[in-house]
Amino acid sequence: MAPTSTTTLPGGTWTLGDLTVTRFGYGAMQLAGPGVMGPPADRDGALAVLREAVALGITHVDTADAYGPRVTNALIREALHPYPDTLHLATKVGATRDAQGGWPPARRPDDLRRAVDDNLEGLGVDVLDVVNLRLGDASGPVPGSLAEAFETLVDLQRQGLVRHLGVSNATAEQVAEARGIGDVVCVQNMYNLAHRHDDDLVDDLAAAGIAYVPFFPLGGFTPLQSSALSAVAARLRATPMAVALAWLLQRSPNILLIPGTSSVVHLRENVAGAGLALSPEDVAELDAIGR
Numbered sequence: 001m002a003p004t005s006t007t008t009l010p011g012g013t014w015t016l017g018d019l020t021v022t023r024f025g026y027g028a029m030q031l032a033g034p035g036v037m038g039p040p041a042d043r044d045g046a047l048a049v050l051r052e053a054v055a056l057g058i059t060h061v062d063t064a065d066a067y068g069p070r071v072t073n074a075l076i077r078e079a080l081h082p083y084p085d086t087l088h089l090a091t092k093v094g095a096t097r098d099a100q101g102g103w104p105p106a107r108r109p110d111d112l113r114r115a116v117d118d119n120l121e122g123l124g125v126d127v128l129d130v131v132n133l134r135l136g137d138a139s140g141p142v143p144g145s146l147a148e149a150f151e152t153l154v155d156l157q158r159q160g161l162v163r164h165l166g167v168s169n170a171t172a173e174q175v176a177e178a179r180g181i182g183d184v185v186c187v188q189n190m191y192n193l194a195h196r197h198d199d200d201l202v203d204d205l206a207a208a209g210i211a212y213v214p215f216f217p218l219g220g221f222t223p224l225q226s227s228a229l230s231a232v233a234a235r236l237r238a239t240p241m242a243v244a245l246a247w248l249l250q251r252s253p254n255i256l257l258i259p260g261t262s263s264v265v266h267l268r269e270n271v272a273g274a275g276l277a278l279s280p281e282d283v284a285e286l287d288a289i290g291r
Contacts, residue, residue, distance in 0.1 A: 027259060052268070065115060091128055132186065135174060147181065151182075186211040194226060239269075241273060
């Protein structure tokens with residue numbers, strides 16, 4: 001579905017199944033404590049960021065019960081429940097947390113059913129808007145069949161507990177396998193200016209009307225570093241992060257942004273930065289970074 005301009009946020013909107021969301025969304029991971037474990041140092045600040053996101057018109061918030069664990073879902077519920085009809089929450093299942101802060105997989109049918117129930121309870125909803133099946137591990141996608149896990153989620157969808165499904169941290173082959181099992185509205189993988197391995201997948205999904213949601217759009221825990229990025233940013237009198245977000249929005253109309261922050265000021269800066277206009281020359285210079 002092509003983006004529309006029914007929002008003042010950069011990029012307009014996109015349709016996930018029957019849900020219209022702003023292409024500029026918000027990722028809640030950074031609201032948890034260090035290492036995405038435990039509560040935030042500034043709880044009131046975390047609640048303020050969530051409320052500001054909605055006040056800015058953001059209608060796509062990404063979360064997971066594993067963040068904290070259970071921390072970000074609880075914050076979202078406290079800050080925003082009862083949710084506006086226009087606000088849509090996307091969550092992830094398929095991984096838990098261990099005492100060392102790791103992300104062990106939890107993709108057996110019972111694990112997934114429990115995770116869906118935990119997200120429903122934590123967010124205070126009767127049905128989850130979007131559930132992404134998290135695959136692979138902390139190092140990235142890992143080849144292998146997702147059939148049993150995705151079929152379990154399709155069954156939960158038939159039961160009315162989930163509206164729409166996606167996959168995360170997936171190979172192109174796993175995306176194709178999931179699409180053969182049920183409807184996929186989004187793919188959430190690592191992708192940014194410096195990590196372009198999914199270029200073909202982004203284009204294939206755009207042709208099919210499926211959203212691509214890059215996590216770590218600004219590089220993740222290590223911010224993007226590039227002399228070319230810095231040069232373009234200096235020329236435009238913008239920050240490198242603003243240029244990186246704007247490039248993603250202009251890269252393909254099916255890309256949805258979910259940059260995270262625990263600061264209201266940084267949230268506003270990200271929104272403003274994503275609206276930066278890049279010339280064809282700027283884009284050509286930036287395109288050379290990850291190739």
